Amino acid sequence: MPTPQRDWSERSQELSRLLARAGVGDRAAFATLYENTSAHLLGVVLRIQRDRAQAEDILQEVYVNVWRAAQSFDAAQSQPLTWLTSIARNRAIDGLRRTQTQPQLQTSLPNPDNEDSDVYDTVADDAPGPLDLLSRASDARALATCMESLNAPQRQSVALAFFDGLSHAEVAANMRQPLGTVKSWVRRALMSLKTCLESAVRRDAGTTPG
Amino acid sequence: MDYSRPELADRLAAEYVAGLLRGPARRRLEALLPAHPALRTAVRAWQDRLMPLTAVVEPQMPSPMVWRRIEQRLHGDSASAAPSAASWWRQLAFWRGFSALAGVAALVLAVMLANPGPVQPPIIVVLSAAAPEAGAAPGAIAPASFVASISADGRSMVTKPITNVRLQADRALELWSLPASGAPRSLGLIAADKASVVQRGKVLEGTDAFAVTLEAAGGSPDGKPHGPVLYVGKLTL
Numbered sequence: 001m002p003t004p005q006r007d008w009s010e011r012s013q014e015l016s017r018l019l020a021r022a023g024v025g026d027r028a029a030f031a032t033l034y035e036n037t038s039a040h041l042l043g044v045v046l047r048i049q050r051d052r053a054q055a056e057d058i059l060q061e062v063y064v065n066v067w068r069a070a071q072s073f074d075a076a077q078s079q080p081l082t083w084l085t086s087i088a089r090n091r092a093i094d095g096l097r098r099t100q101t102q103p104q105l106q107t108s109l110p111n112p113d114n115e116d117s118d119v120y121d122t123v124a125d126d127a128p129g130p131l132d133l134l135s136r137a138s139d140a141r142a143l144a145t146c147m148e149s150l151n152a153p154q155r156q157s158v159a160l161a162f163f164d165g166l167s168h169a170e171v172a173a174n175m176r177q178p179l180g181t182v183k184s185w186v187r188r189a190l191m192s193l194k195t196c197l198e199s200a201v202r203r204d205a206g207t208t209p210g
Numbered sequence: 211m212d213y214s215r216p217e218l219a220d221r222l223a224a225e226y227v228a229g230l231l232r233g234p235a236r237r238r239l240e241a242l243l244p245a246h247p248a249l250r251t252a253v254r255a256w257q258d259r260l261m262p263l264t265a266v267v268e269p270q271m272p273s274p275m276v277w278r279r280i281e282q283r284l285h286g287d288s289a290s291a292a293p294s295a296a297s298w299w300r301q302l303a304f305w306r307g308f309s310a311l312a313g314v315a316a317l318v319l320a321v322m323l324a325n326p327g328p329v330q331p332p333i334i335v336v337l338s339a340a341a342p343e344a345g346a347a348p349g350a351i352a353p354a355s356f357v358a359s360i361s362a363d364g365r366s367m368v369t370k371p372i373t374n375v376r377l378q379a380d381r382a383l384e385l386w387s388l389p390a391s392g393a394p395r396s397l398g399l400i401a402a403d404k405a406s407v408v409q410r411g412k413v414l415e416g417t418d419a420f421a422v423t424l425e426a427a428g429g430s431p432d433g434k435p436h437g438p439v440l441y442v443g444k445l446t447l
Contacts, residue, residue, distance in 0.1 A: 024357050024372070026336045027285070028444070034277060039269035046270050048229075056276050063280045078254060082261040086227070089264075093229050093236070158228065162263060167232050190224040197259055 015080035016073075023071035030067055037081070038063070041088040048092040048165030058095050062088045093165050146196035154189035157182055216248060223252035227260055335360065335420055337369075337443035355441050356400075358420060360413055367397075367408045375402040384425045386435055387417040394421065399429050419444045 015036065021029030042059050049055045065087060073083055147155060153175070160166045160174055172182040225231050226239050243250050337356035355375060360367040369385065377383065383402055386394040397413060400406040400422065423430075424437035 021336050024336060025359075029336070031277075034280070038276070039271050040264070040267070042270040042272045043267040044264050047267060056272055059272055060276050060279050060283070063276075064283055067280075067284055079258065079261075082257050085261045085264050086257045089229065093232075096232075161228050161230050162260060163267070165229050168230055186225075186228070186230060187221065190228060191221075194220075194224070194256075194259065
């Protein structure tokens with residue numbers, strides 16, 4: 001079974017070609033690009049914007065932008081799915097600005113009677129929680145090792161922020177921790193992730209770190 | 211703040227990509243991106259690091275309405291036809307006959323079938339290699355080699371090579387209009403290394419697809435294609 005990373009890179013080549021063709025006005029290529037990527041992008045947007053109608057509006061904006069910006073996509077600089085996913089995430093997060101005064105997970109605070117429960121067990125619906133997603137993402141080899149290197153609160157804070165689009169303040173509210181503490185968890189988590197992934201790349205390249 | 215300081219740029223980029231920069235801070239960073247290469251590089255690196263995480267998010271099929279609205283906004287179509295595989299099979303059948311007629315041994319068009327397109331007005335046709343490159347993955351899309359843009363009145367067209375096409379001195383590239391049925395119609399010779407303007411009256415009339423064949427210098431002497439088909443591009447109206 002291909003790992004998510006392998007799958008990711010195989011799709012990349014085809015998507016790069018489709019984007020290049022969309023960039024010169026090929027609507028058929030753009031349609032194929034949409035068929036191949038829209039479900040993924042909607043999945044990503046829906047984690048952040050849970051209202052389906054709004055999420056689909058965002059998706060529409062995303063592809064209108066993609067068509068217009070396809071010409072500027074540079075396969076030498078970016079992976080196509082990374083580029084597309086970034087556009088979708090940015091749109092989804094921008095969309096949150098308007099509703100930011102009503103954090104969406106406010107109703108899912110952990111039960112105070114059960115201090116030991118993992119706060120993410122209580123996250124709203126039956127969709128996988130952000131932490132479930134992290135552990136699945138961890139099937140990808142390098143990411144797995146690096147995610148393991150984070151401590152639990154660091155992992156949780158990154159998962160909530162990244163998958164569900166929570167702000168620092170919302171992560172703090174969800175984890176019932178002071179804002180400053182959460183900020184420093186996230187910052188340290190991201191920096192350890194970076195260091196870890198960079199050394200994994202060096203190992204892959206067959207060189208020793210340093 | 212001095213955004214050219216690498217550690218600051220890196221930290222802001224990380225928080226931006228992770229989705230933690232909000233409101234004015236987010237807008238400020240986005241406004242700074244075009245002018246700050248270090249910041250841009252940092253953002254790209256963080257996108258490369260974090261976006262693969264989304265590979266595990268469960269895909270969600272958008273409703274068909276979304277694609278219709280996108281088409282509507284981009285091209286003003288009131289309704290767009292679903293991609294039609296049938297027309298491609300017809301074209302394949304046509305090409306089989308054509309290749310037998312022209313004595314072309316191997317025409318691989320399966321690659322074109324991988325990319326059926328919705329019905330659309332003529333603007334740009336991408337002509338892709340008719341045979342996939344050696345070692346190409348099955349189902350891979352052939353690299354585009356020419357872009358043809360057709361004037362709105364359908365009377366002229368410009369072809370432009372977008373990949374490096376090498377041509378022997380005693381050979382020429384000839385452009386053909388392929389009708390849905392019947393014989394190909396020559397639209398004249400096109401240059402392998404620069405843009406060519408093709409003015410043959412009604413370029414679009416009866417045209418189902420365009421093809422480029424390799425012919426002797428000066429082009430086909432009898433108005434029928436002789437050489438192998440190098441590039442094909444479907445015209446979708």
